Amino acid sequence: MKNLLSVAIELPWVCPQCKQPLLLGGVTESVLCHSCSNVIETPPAFWARTLSDAMGYAIGFTDANIMTMSIMGDWGAHSLRYGKVPVHCEAPCQAPISPAALAESVETGEPVGCAACATLLRVRAAPDWFAQAVHPAIVGIAGERHLADAAGAEDPASVRFHCHSCGAALPLDGQHRKLQCTYCNTELMVPDAVWIRLHPAPTLTRWFILFDADAPPEDDDMIPLRARMRSGRR
Numbered sequence: 269m270k271n272l273l274s275v276a277i278e279l280p281w282v283c284p285q286c287k288q289p290l291l292l293g294g295v296t297e298s299v300l301c302h303s304c305s306n307v308i309e310t311p312p313a314f315w316a317r318t319l320s321d322a323m324g325y326a327i328g329f330t331d332a333n334i335m336t337m338s339i340m341g342d343w344g345a346h347s348l349r350y351g352k353v354p355v356h357c358e359a360p361c362q363a364p365i366s367p368a369a370l371a372e373s374v375e376t377g378e379p380v381g382c383a384a385c386a387t388l389l390r391v392r393a394a395p396d397w398f399a400q401a402v403h404p405a406i407v408g409i410a411g412e413r414h415l416a417d418a419a420g421a422e423d424p425a426s427v428r429f430h431c432h433s434c435g436a437a438l439p440l441d442g443q444h445r446k447l448q449c450t451y452c453n454t455e456l457m458v459p460d461a462v463w464i465r466l467h468p469a470p471t472l473t474r475w476f477i478l479f480d481a482d483a484p485p486e487d488d489d490m491i492p493l494r495a496r497m498r499s500g501r502r
């Protein structure tokens with residue numbers, strides 16, 4: 269079983285299209301903005317640009333301080349907070365999660381249960397493209413969250429929305445902001461006041477990148493590859 273070390277990630281971001289807060293609570297190649305319904309691409313080059321320098325520093329840290337890095341580039345300005353912090357249960361429990369349990373979960377893909385409060389923490393093996401883009405010693409990702417998990421979101425079925433042309437009550441699915449009245453065919457846009465009840469602004473979430481602590485030192489050939497990805501060239 270691998271000996272793991274973990275780096276905490278907090279990645280507040282705004283949608284490049286509509287400038288509303290956008291949750292990047294984990295590793296993904298695209299994210300649906302629930303404010304403007306655009307799919308925002310977050311390709312390997314995005315992750316290389318955002319994380320590879322920071323992860324190179326972080327695994328050498330000797331304490332658990334959280335650092336902040338500002339990142340500018342093709343995906344707009346955003347800030348990354350990161351630190352070499354042991355994986356812990358989500359608030360309010362905060363109990364540490366055993367590295368052995370994490371290592372086992374990276375292999376099985378099963379979530380880890382917090383030993384103190386039994387809350388499940390998502391754990392998975394890191395996709396190959398992610399390790400290639402960011403750092404070759406990356407083996408797993410823990411504590412990912414998705415927009416659907418945002419606290420306080422109302423169930424779309426409980427929200428009433430009426431066609432402003434014919435007054436019919438229309439069902440909302442929470443995914444589609446543009447819809448067509450099934451009675452009079454009017455094209456409708458769910459208004460901000462309703463949409464925000466379904467999709468409250470995401471709160472900052474912390475997730476973790478898991479590294480093989482015994483990985484051999486980096487092969488120099490990988491470094492120019494990542495530098496190319498960071499600058500957006502292939």
Ligand SMILES: [Zn+2]
Nearest residue numbers: 283286301304
């Ligand atoms: Zn947006």
Ligand SMILES: [Zn+2]
Nearest residue numbers: 357361382385
């Ligand atoms: Zn807990």
Ligand SMILES: [Zn+2]
Nearest residue numbers: 431434449452
């Ligand atoms: Zn209608």
